[in-house]
Amino acid sequence: MRRVVVSGYGVGSAYGFGAEALRQGLKSGRSAVKRLDGFSAYQGLHSHVGASIDADLELKSIPRIYRRSMGRVAQFAALAALEAREMSGLDDDVIKSPSTACIMGSTMGSAGALNEAFQSIVKDNNLAEISGMQFFKCVSHTVVMNTAQFLGINGCILCPAAACASSLQAIGLGMQLIRSGTIDVAFCGGAEELSALVTGTFDSLMAASCSYNDRPELASRPFDAKRDGLVCGEGAGVLVLESLDSALKRKAKIYCELTGYNTCGNASHISQSDSTSVSRCIHAALADAGVNTSEVDYISAHATATLQGDAAEARALADIFGENIPVSSMKGGLGHTLGASGALETIAVLMMMDEQLIYPTMNLDTVADDCKGLDHVSELREQSIDIFVKNCFAFGGINAVVVGRRYTA
Amino acid sequence: MDPVLKEKVKNVFVEFFEIPEEELLDDKLLFDDLGLDSLDIVDLIVGLQKQFKLDLRQHAGIQNIRTFGDVCEVVEQILEEEARK
Numbered sequence: 001m002r003r004v005v006v007s008g009y010g011v012g013s014a015y016g017f018g019a020e021a022l023r024q025g026l027k028s029g030r031s032a033v034k035r036l037d038g039f040s041a042y043q044g045l046h047s048h049v050g051a052s053i054d055a056d057l058e059l060k061s062i063p064r065i066y067r068r069s070m071g072r073v074a075q076f077a078a079l080a081a082l083e084a085r086e087m088s089g090l091d092d093d094v095i096k097s098p099s100t101a102c103i104m105g106s107t108m109g110s111a112g113a114l115n116e117a118f119q120s121i122v123k124d125n126n127l128a129e130i131s132g133m134q135f136f137k138c139v140s141h142t143v144v145m146n147t148a149q150f151l152g153i154n155g156c157i158l159c160p161a162a163a164c165a166s167s168l169q170a171i172g173l174g175m176q177l178i179r180s181g182t183i184d185v186a187f188c189g190g191a192e193e194l195s196a197l198v199t200g201t202f203d204s205l206m207a208a209s210c211s212y213n214d215r216p217e218l219a220s221r222p223f224d225a226k227r228d229g230l231v232c233g234e235g236a237g238v239l240v241l242e243s244l245d246s247a248l249k250r251k252a253k254i255y256c257e258l259t260g261y262n263t264c265g266n267a268s269h270i271s272q273s274d275s276t277s278v279s280r281c282i283h284a285a286l287a288d289a290g291v292n293t294s295e296v297d298y299i300s301a302h303a304t305a306t307l308q309g310d311a312a313e314a315r316a317l318a319d320i321f322g323e324n325i326p327v328s329s330m331k332g333g334l335g336h337t338l339g340a341s342g343a344l345e346t347i348a349v350l351m352m353m354d355e356q357l358i359y360p361t362m363n364l365d366t367v368a369d370d371c372k373g374l375d376h377v378s379e380l381r382e383q384s385i386d387i388f389v390k391n392c393f394a395f396g397g398i399n400a401v402v403v404g405r406r407y408t409a
Numbered sequence: 410m411d412p413v414l415k416e417k418v419k420n421v422f423v424e425f426f427e428i429p430e431e432e433l434l435d436d437k438l439l440f441d442d443l444g445l446d447s448l449d450i451v452d453l454i455v456g457l458q459k460q461f462k463l464d465l466r467q468h469a470g471i472q473n474i475r476t477f478g479d480v481c482e483v484v485e486q487i488l489e490e491e492a493r494k
Contacts, residue, residue: 064427128464129459130455131451131455
């Protein structure tokens with residue numbers, strides 16, 4: 001079985017575009033969540049906060065012929081993929097090779113483009129003014145197909161559609177295909193676009209934060225006693241996965257090795273996490289990596305700040321790891337970037353490894369009783385990470401866990 | 410041709426295809442000179458339908474457009490036909 005390494009990455013988040021913006025934002029201790037005044041126009045929408053990208057996008061770096069079929073979510077993905085490609089140093093011959101894949105997902109197609117279509121078709125009964133590009137912006141695989149076209153990828157193009165686990169499943173799938181020798185290189189990740197449609201979905205399920213509309217920077221509080229639901233965010237994360245042989249051959253810089261992966265379901269509930277299946281997923285990923293629980297240095301939790309989800313994850317982590325392994329969630333700062341979260345937060349771990357720091361869970365003032373029993377990191381901590389675990393869980397009882405380690409020959 | 414009408418057609422090209430207005434000359438070929446492709450023609454029709462509130466897709470003349478000038482002429486022709494109805 002071939003070894004798999006990460007040789008580049010690119011990101012966009014509410015802290016701005018580019019890896020450095022993410023690094024500085026997560027270290028700052030300042031949440032990127034803000035009040036979204038536009039949300040108050042919607043009847044029945046109680047959550048008026050979100051981690052939106054306000055910076056102007058560098059859209060001129062995407063030629064019109066590629067940009068015309070991209071909604072906002074695909075633009076995020078393409079810009080992150082562009083940064084990942086540049087960071088990896090992959091040349092055009094490798095990018096265009098049939099052995100290079102693009103594997104990316106999102107919760108859905110562009111919410112903004114879908115909204116435009118609804119406005120025209122449903123509200124105005126008018127199909128004559130629907131752009132020919134609307135379909136390409138709205139389809140469920142809009143992120144991967146647009147990114148692959150933009151980068152010029154000719155190998156396999158896959159779109160894991162598992163909501164909040166999409167991009168971690170993309171990473172896992174890329175790992176498996178490289179390990180097996182099916183492909184050599186894969187651009188893996190995901191993207192998400194903030195909209196009232198998405199926030200409203202969680203709001204209707206009473207899973208979105210509503211109590212902090214006037215103090216938005218405090219709204220996303222994973223594991224905290226006063227958490228009241230998740231805050232949606234937007235962004236993209238893309239990692240370049242590569243066989244170790246390929247990376248060594250071209251003398252690429254290696255940011256980490258990916259050693260374990262598992263994804264599994266629970267048939268117990270359509271929307272709620274369950275500790276038993278989360279535990280099963282983590283154990284299977286560790287076994288895949290050949291790692292004992294005591295060897296893990298850091299856990300990047302899924303922890304979205306929902307009441308039930310955080311408690312279920314904390315229970316599973318406490319059972320498996322006890323209270324000696326540092327745990328934090330990046331969602332206090334980034335909000336929940338859904339389909340992008342797995343990739344974005346994995347990239348955050350690579351930055352932590354590089355800096356020998358653990359970025360904290362923002363807004364974790366008082367650990368909730370149902371989230372105790374872990375080594376919660378609530379302040380920036382100096383600590384080296386050699387082996388990490390990254391969790392993602394999604395509606396439908398879907399779990400995904402990736403295990404990685406600092407690369408050593 | 411009515412300069413106001415031509416200006417409106419130009420606006421569609423500028424908005425949808427980011428083509429500088431000064432490049433929009435009558436003899437410019439849509440594909441070879443202005444860089445459009447078949448998918449862009451779909452959006453050209455959508456843009457013109459939005460701008461002029463017309464149903465252009467069913468009009469035979471739209472099949473024969475090759476240049477920017479052809480587009481202007483077809484739009485003018487359809488508007489005249491509509492006015493006579």
